[in-house]
Amino acid sequence: MTGIPERSLRPHVKARREAELMQAISQESRTKRWMVPVAAAAAVAVTAAGGVVVAQRTSLLSSDKQIAGPLETSAKPSPVPDRVVGPVKVPGGDVTVLWPAAFNGNGVAWSRDIPVLQKYRDVLAEHLDPTGEHLEKAVSNMQSGDAGSGRTIGTKLGWTVEGEDGLGMVQLAVGPGWDGAGLLCDDPGWTCEGVNHPGAKVARIATHGGARTYAVERSDGTVVTITLDSLFGNNSTIPVSDVDLGEKEVMAAAADPRLVVPELDLPPDVDAKELGRTALEALVPPGTPAKWYDGMPTRFDHEGSVVLTDVKKDMANGSSSGEPGLVDVRLEETLSPIQMDKACHRAVYKRCIIRTVDGNEVFIGLGKKRRWMGKPAAPVNLVVFQGPVYTVSVYGDGAIPVDRAIDFVLDQRWQPKG
Numbered sequence: 294m295t296g297i298p299e300r301s302l303r304p305h306v307k308a309r310r311e312a313e314l315m316q317a318i319s320q321e322s323r324t325k326r327w328m329v330p331v332a333a334a335a336a337v338a339v340t341a342a343g344g345v346v347v348a349q350r351t352s353l354l355s356s357d358k359q360i361a362g363p364l365e366t367s368a369k370p371s372p373v374p375d376r377v378v379g380p381v382k383v384p385g386g387d388v389t390v391l392w393p394a395a396f397n398g399n400g401v402a403w404s405r406d407i408p409v410l411q412k413y414r415d416v417l418a419e420h421l422d423p424t425g426e427h428l429e430k431a432v433s434n435m436q437s438g439d440a441g442s443g444r445t446i447g448t449k450l451g452w453t454v455e456g457e458d459g460l461g462m463v464q465l466a467v468g469p470g471w472d473g474a475g476l477l478c479d480d481p482g483w484t485c486e487g488v489n490h491p492g493a494k495v496a497r498i499a500t501h502g503g504a505r506t507y508a509v510e511r512s513d514g515t516v517v518t519i520t521l522d523s524l525f526g527n528n529s530t531i532p533v534s535d536v537d538l539g540e541k542e543v544m545a546a547a548a549d550p551r552l553v554v555p556e557l558d559l560p561p562d563v564d565a566k567e568l569g570r571t572a573l574e575a576l577v578p579p580g581t582p583a584k585w586y587d588g589m590p591t592r593f594d595h596e597g598s599v600v601l602t603d604v605k606k607d608m609a610n611g612s613s614s615g616e617p618g619l620v621d622v623r624l625e626e627t628l629s630p631i632q633m634d635k636a637c638h639r640a641v642y643k644r645c646i647i648r649t650v651d652g653n654e655v656f657i658g659l660g661k662k663r664r665w666m667g668k669p670a671a672p673v674n675l676v677v678f679q680g681p682v683y684t685v686s687v688y689g690d691g692a693i694p695v696d697r698a699i700d701f702v703l704d705q706r707w708q709p710k711g
Contacts (some may be wrong), residue, residue, distance in 0.1 A: 373649035380639035420546035442470025460529035464520040509547035561709040620689030678702035
C-alpha cells in the first residue's frame with residue numbers, strides 16, 4: 294500500500310485511522326490482570342513508506358507497580374516515535390522463527406565459526422580441487438564436539454562430478470587430539486592402517502561403509518581427519534561415481550598447518566540464578582504459581598535460557614508438555630545485526646513495533662491467535678534487544694506486560710564487561 298502524507302488526509306479519515314490503530318494496539322496488549330488504558334490522545338502519522346509511527350507516549354501496556362522487580366536500567370523516555378512494522382511472508386511458520394538467531398540468518402551455535410570454516414574449505418580446495426570444478430564453494434554447516442582434549446570443529450562439503458546428478462562428500466574435522474577425531478578403529482566395520490607421511494607425527498587411513506578417512510596428527514598435537522564419500526547422505530540420495538583423490542593430495546591437505554582450531558573469545562558469563570530470580574520477580578504476574586528451569590549450565594557455545602513455566606501447564610510426570618510456558622528468557626551472544634524490519638513474520642505476528650528507549654532499539658512482536666497440538670492456544674509475544682554483548686529476548690504469553698519485558702531486556706546486568 295502506498296503511504297498518504299498525514300496532511301493530505303481528510304479530518305474524518307484521519308480520526309478513523311487514529312481510532313482503529315489505538316483500538317488494535319489496546320486489544321492486542323490487554324490482559325485480565327494487567328490492563329492499563331492506552332492514552333486516547335496518541336498522535337498517529339502515516340509515513341511515505343507505508344509504515345505507521347505511534348507517538349512514544351502511547352504504551353502497549355504500562356508497567357504494573359505491584360511487581361517492582363529489581364531491574365537495573367537507565368532507560369529514559371525517548372522522543373523517537375514507535376515504528377509499526379507490517380508482517381512479512383516467509384516460508385514455514387514454526388515457532389523457531391521467534392528466536393533472535395533466526396533473525397540473524399544463522400544459529401548462534403556456529404555463526405562465530407563461519408569465517409574459520411570458510412578458510413578451512415579454501416585450504417582443502419587448494420589441495421583437492423585447485424581448478425574449482427568439484428568442491429562446494431561456500432560452507433553450509435558446522436560439525437563440532439567436545440572431548441577431553443578440547444573442541445573439535447569441521448564441516449561437510451559437497452563434491453560434484455560434471456555430467457552426473459549425484460553428490461559426494463568431503464568431510465573435515467580439526468581438533469586438539471585423537472579423542473575427538475571420530476576414528477572408530479575398534480569397530481569391526483572399520484579397517485585402519487598406519488602410514489607414513491612427511492611432516493606428520495602419526496598418519497592413518499581408515500575404510501568404513503564405502504567411505505575412506507585420512508587422519509594426521511601434526512607435531513603441534515593437532516589432529517585433522519578428512520573423509521571422502523561418494524554419497525553426501527544428508528543432502529542427496531544419488532552418489533557420484535567416485536571422489537577420485539589420491540592419498541598424497543588428501544594427506545597433504547590434512548597436514549596443512551593452516552588447519553588449526555581457533556581459541557574462542559567468549560563474552561563473560563551471566564549469573565544464571567540472578568537472571569532467573571530477576572525474571573521471576575519482574576515478569577511473572579502476582580499470584581501465578583511458577584518455577585524456573587535454569588538452562589545456563591548446559592548451554593552450548595555461550596548460549597542459554599531460563600524458562601519460567603506455569604506449574605498448571607506441566608504434565609503429571611513433571612516434564613514440559615511442549616506448550617510454551619509463562620515466559621522464556623533467553624541470552625544469545627550478539628554476533629550479527631538483527632534485521633528488525635524483516636523479522637515480523639506473518640505466520641507468527643499480527644503486528645510488530647520497533648521502540649527506541651534511551652537510544653536503544655527494541656523489537657516487539659505481537660503474536661497471532663494460534664493452535665497448539667490441535668487446540669486453541671494463547672498468542673505469544675516477543676521482546677528483543679540486541680546489546681553489545683548479548684542479545685536478550687523475552688518470549689511469553691499475553692500475561693507478560695510488554696513494558697516490563699522492555700525494561701528486563703535493557704537491564705545492564707545482561708551486558709557484562711569482560
